[in-house]
Amino acid sequence: MLVIGATGHVGRHVVTGLLAAGADVRALVRDPDRADLPDGVTLVRGDLTDPGALAGAATGVDGVFLLWPFFTAELAPAAVAAVAGPGVHVVYLSAMNVRDDQDPALNGFWGEVERLIEASGATWTFLRAGGFATSASRSCATTAAPPTH
Structure with missing residues (x-):
């Protein structure tokens, strides 16, 4: 499985979970x-802005975890074409506001990336998540007493 976004908050957990399950894990990273x-x-050196590096990183994998870090889908056609296609399963961390029943233009760049993956011939899973409580464990441990009036 190729993990794109492996060094971020979510991607690190994906890597850890895959390793625990016994999967072969390949991570696309800018600086190994x-x-x-x-x-x-x-570790495979590369970046989402370099379709050639993406294609090389995806060679021989049957699964890709994709986290799209940009606020536009401008680079997405080339990136998706490099990693997705028949015989590959793409897990894409999308957004909870993407809806199948609304005009695709209203789904923003997350929906555009979903449409590209759907058209690629890959099988797919879209994780339409909301926020992640990345600091919840720290804040729970340091909760202050309520203010007194």
Whole structure:
């Protein structure tokens, strides 16, 4: 499985879970020396803005976890074409506001990336998530007493 976004808050958990399940994990990273990912992960230097590097990273994988970090889908056609296609299952971290029953133009760039994946010939899973409580464990441990009046 190729994980795109492996060094971020969500991607790190995806990598850890895949390793725990015994999967072969390949991570696309800009700087392998700074990736700080667990042992057992194959690091591949690349970036979503470089379709050639993406295609090389995706060679031979049957699954891709995609986190799209941009606020536009401008680069998405080339990126999706490089990693998705028949025989590949793409798990895309989309957004909860994407709806199948509304005009695609109203779904923003997340919906555009979904449409590109659907058209690629890959099988897919779209995770239409809301916010993630990345600091919840820290704030729970340091909760202050309520103010007194």
